[in-house]
Amino acid sequence: MHRGVQLAVVAVTVAWVGLYAQQPAPPANPLEDWTPDMLHSIEVLPKDITPDALMKLMKDWNAALNVDCVFCHKGQVGKPWSTYDFTDVGKKRHEVARLMVKSTAGLNETFKDLGEADEPVKVTCASCHRRSRHPEITPPAAAPKPEK
Ligand code: HEC
Numbered sequence: 001m002h003r004g005v006q007l008a009v010v011a012v013t014v015a016w017v018g019l020y021a022q023q024p025a026p027p028a029n030p031l032e033d034w035t036p037d038m039l040h041s042i043e044v045l046p047k048d049i050t051p052d053a054l055m056k057l058m059k060d061w062n063a064a065l066n067v068d069c070v071f072c073h074k075g076q077v078g079k080p081w082s083t084y085d086f087t088d089v090g091k092k093r094h095e096v097a098r099l100m101v102k103s104t105a106g107l108n109e110t111f112k113d114l115g116e117a118d119e120p121v122k123v124t125c126a127s128c129h130r131r132s133r134h135p136e137i138t139p140p141a142a143a144p145k146p147e148k
């Protein structure tokens with residue numbers, strides 16, 4: 001590639017990345033602006049969880065594992081969530097997610113005396129998953145400055 005062109009590509013990329021970093025979160029996708037009227041098959045989450053709170057949690061799980069709703073639920077990507085069958089519990093990952101909820105609750109129970117009263121220890125899906133469906137088993141390559 002001609003050097004001038006190369007530089008231009010770099011400049012555009014840098015500008016785009018910079019711009020992107022400064023953008024506020026994109027407006028919510030209208031396809032995704034949906035909340036169920038009622039919940040049918042809640043087994044491991046608190047039975048009195050509201051549909052709003054459940055939807056917030058589901059979006060947190062998407063972020064924690066860097067997956068889409070179809071990772072655990074039956075539905076078609078690009079179609080509105082209202083067309084998904086969230087009561088179908090047939091996917092293996094749905095079952096694994098329920099196991100994960102129980103084990104995360106178990107860890108919080110096990111660790112409950114480690115924290116301070118005003119700062120309880122809290123384990124979440126993101127504690128392990130860090131935006132990946134496969135949690136790392138070794139530390140990241142670049143060691144951060146050790147804490148004193
Ligand atoms: C990591 C797996 C996973 C992901 C990702 C996920 N869910 Fe769920 N979802 C579950 C599990 C497990 C339950 C059942 C919880 C229980 O049994 O207490 C559930 C329950 C639900 C329910 C309630 C169904 C009912 O009526 O009982 C809805 C609605 C739902 N999810 C929507 C979503 C949406 C929308 C997304 C994406 C934003 C999403 N889920 C992402 C695993 C997942």
Ligand code: HEC
Nearest residue numbers: 061093096097100101104123124125127128129133134135
């Ligand atoms: C203590 C660490 C830990 C926590 C906390 C944790 N997970 Fe996991 N999770 C794992 C490990 C380890 C695996 C197996 C990963 C692999 O296959 O590489 C896994 C696998 C999964 C899978 C299967 C992924 C696949 O590729 O099939 C799902 C779904 C999942 N976790 C959901 C959750 C959810 C939802 C939460 C929070 C409620 C959660 N996990 C909390 C460690 C954790």
